Amino acid sequence: MKKRVKLTFPQERIKEPVIFKMAKKYDIMPNIRRARVTEDFGEMILELEGTEANLEKGIKSLKAKGVEVELVEGDVLE
């Protein structure tokens, strides 16, 4: 299963390899499409591929580290 997500990293997590750790632990393949880092935040748009259960765990682990995880298409509930 593939998921397109937008991640926003708080300043204190920018230097940490959080994506690598999550990918390794939950057997998820990340494919980065866009990214930028400014003085006080990091933003990354990527595709994550893995089993549904692992993707759920992986995303949960990112959120637990303070990384904001959003849908690439934004909120669709209007």
Place this chain on the structure above:
Amino acid sequence: MGHVLGLKCRECGREYEVAPIYVCEFCFGPLEVAYDYPKIKKVLTRKKIESRPMSLWRYKELLPIDGEPQVGLSSGYTPLVKAGKLARQLGMKELYIKDDTVVHPTLSFKDRVVAVALTKAKEFGFDTVACASTGNLAHSVAAHGARAGFNRFIFIPSTLEKSKIIASLVYNPNLIAVDGSYDDVNRLCSEIANKYNWAFVNINIRPFYAEGSKTQGYEIVEQLGWKAPDNVVVPCASGSLLTKIWKSLLELQKIGLLGDVRTKVFAAQAEGCGPIAEAIKNDTDVIRPVKPDTVAKSLAIGNPADGVYAYQAVKESGGGGEDVTDQEIIDAMKLLAETEGIFAETAGGVTLAAMIKLIEQGKINKDESTVICITGNGLKTQEALLGHLDEEHHIEPKFSAFEKVLKKIEKK
């Protein structure tokens, strides 16, 4: 024949053929419709537009359809009300209200975007349309879709107010009430849109759907005698309406129907859900998602898809943004109704209240012409005013009782 060249990624510029797709396969940026403006310039004149029926389709060359309009033939071309009384009260010279409280058939500007989305869905050959909504969009897809003969799937959070559910159910769509948070509904609908071959109006049809918003801008210009206002104040949820109003002005300029555009565009949001206004005020193009907590439910989009593009449009135009409290929203709704006789939904209160703040800050000049976009009817969200209005006068069915209360009223 239409005048669409194709779809183009707003981020990397990659081009795609017209199809029900919405993100760039390469950078995941949003896709936008690209037009053949030189060709449109040759065929579209003010006279031609003015000769057509008064609906949003009078600008059909600037909309992303190939054939003739098929849905929402009576939608759009709402009044541009010169708000003399309200202007005087606020010390303004020239104030107009673009009154989308009266769009046909479901009384919000969503009837514009859905008319375009469902016409495109017909052209693509879909038999089922869908959306996820907390109100206005659901009503419009349910109503337009019924008349156009589509199967309809409408997803709502199960906690939605009964009045909003009824205003969808009456059109007999398949209404799916999802038990979960707003985030859960967002996630689920994205998954469903990717799996089923449906026209999900604001997901896979989004590039076409969003173009319908431009008609509000075209109408403002035409109704002002083919002039753009000095300022326009637009409520922001996803930010799409603001970006499309800005696009509409630039397009009219490009095809020679409007002179130089000097309009400043302003974003209006609620304090309890103001990620776009916050970015504008902080002068950053980083839109930080928020958890909405506001009485303005129709603007409660915490992760706005077009937030960054709304920010860019505001900056490009030299405009600004402001957010307002729930109390300011309610007060502005009452002011609009008391002065101009227009009962707007809470989003209308947001727009007017934000304009008042921007005037106080000197960001909108009182001597310039200003248009505020009022996007939905207050009859749909009456509960927002509960406890905020004067009570009615109860009397016995006696003449003396009436005279007694009349004296009390006259003393006020």
